[in-house]
Amino acid sequence: MSFVAKVFVCCSISAAFLIGGLAKADPVGKERQSSYELMSADTQAMQDDPLSNPANFAVLDGQALWHQVTGNKKKACATCHGDANVSMKGVAAGFPKLSPTGRPLLNLGGRINQCRTQHQDAAPFAPESRPLLSLSAFVATQSKGMPITVDRSPANAANLDAGERLFNLRLGQLNLSCAQCHADRSGQKLAGSLIPQAHPTAYPIYRLEWQSVGSLERRLRNCLTGVRAEPYAFGSRELLDLELFLAWRARGMPLESPGVRP
Numbered sequence: 443m444s445f446v447a448k449v450f451v452c453c454s455i456s457a458a459f460l461i462g463g464l465a466k467a468d469p470v471g472k473e474r475q476s477s478y479e480l481m482s483a484d485t486q487a488m489q490d491d492p493l494s495n496p497a498n499f500a501v502l503d504g505q506a507l508w509h510q511v512t513g514n515k516k517k518a519c520a521t522c523h524g525d526a527n528v529s530m531k532g533v534a535a536g537f538p539k540l541s542p543t544g545r546p547l548l549n550l551g552g553r554i555n556q557c558r559t560q561h562q563d564a565a566p567f568a569p570e571s572r573p574l575l576s577l578s579a580f581v582a583t584q585s586k587g588m589p590i591t592v593d594r595s596p597a598n599a600a601n602l603d604a605g606e607r608l609f610n611l612r613l614g615q616l617n618l619s620c621a622q623c624h625a626d627r628s629g630q631k632l633a634g635s636l637i638p639q640a641h642p643t644a645y646p647i648y649r650l651e652w653q654s655v656g657s658l659e660r661r662l663r664n665c666l667t668g669v670r671a672e673p674y675a676f677g678s679r680e681l682l683d684l685e686l687f688l689a690w691r692a693r694g695m696p697l698e699s700p701g702v703r704p
Contacts, residue, residue: 474695475629477638477703485650489702497579497648497700500572500655504580507573513564519577522561530584535697536591538686540598547601547682551578551657569676575655579646582699589696590643592689601679605687608680614671620684635704641692642685644701651704658685 478486488494508519508526523529537550548556551574555566567574594602609620623632624640631637645658652660659681663673674680 474641474692475639476641476643476695476698478644478698478701480636480638481702481704485702485704489644489698495648495700495702497646497655497702500576500579500646500648501583501700503572503576504578507577508580513558513562515561515563517562519557522557526581526584530581532585532588532591534578534582534585534699535588538592538682538689540601544597547598547679547686549657549659549682549685550581551575552677552682554578554581570657570660575646575657578657579655579700582646582697585697586699587696589694590689590692592686592693594690598686601683601686602690604679605683605685605690608684609687613666614669616669618669620665640688641695642688643692643695644698644703646699647701647703649703655700658688 478489481489488496492498505526511518511521520526534550537553538547539553540546541548541553541556546552551567551569554574554577558564559566567577612619612622620640623637628637628639642658645661646655647661648655649661659676662681662684663676666673
């Protein structure tokens with residue numbers, strides 16, 4: 443998106459909320475909806491067709507990495523986990539979750555890096571790097587069509603509550619919260635585009651705007667920049683707590699990975 447377009451969107455957001463021209467809608471309730479439903483037929487077809495979905499290149503790269511021996515322990519992911527079609531089925535649907543040792547909270551990419559450092563004795567992939575996104579996409583694809591299983595527990599309650607507070611917290615120079623757009627006004631239009639409910643059902647995704655595959659953290663940082671707030675760092679507790687809340691909010695919805703979005 444060009445600088446002029448971004449300024450226009452920011453001004454449109456300010457006008458909509460300051461003037462009060464948008465009627466407040468009920469928060470997301472019974473009729474939850476993937477942003478897939480808001481896309482054009484052409485973009486939906488791109489996601490649905492494995493030969494047209496550009497995110498599948500990342501999946502293929504991730505498949506190669508799954509079998510690649512690496513690290514000082516000379517192990518591949520497949521060394522421990524075998525056939526990903528079996529061992530990874532349903533795994534991505536449960537993230538973010540607490541690490542096996544109880545702390546910290548990890549998203550799928552964080553768990554992959556934890557495996558690399560602890561079990562392969564290899565350096566972690568850099569945040570938003572092509573290898574990390576590719577391996578994440580490959581693992582996530584094994585759960586395609588399965589329901590998101592993130593749920594509240596005594597162990598993750600503090601993180602979940604923190605994520606919910608952040609979802610409702612007004613931030614940035616525009617003084618807006620996630621909830622004001624994606625709960626109160628989902629389905630309405632902003633700058634000609636329908637506002638999605640912000641369910642993270644398709645990550646990692648290929649965004650046409652980015653011309654690349656990206657993570658949910660990247661998208662959340664984009665939103666923070668959009669309301670003129672300082673984005674949290676990749677891997678920060680704030681982003682992970684917010685990811686957890688969004689996944690809990692989308693619990694039961696099917697995963698679409700790898701997704702395509704405008």
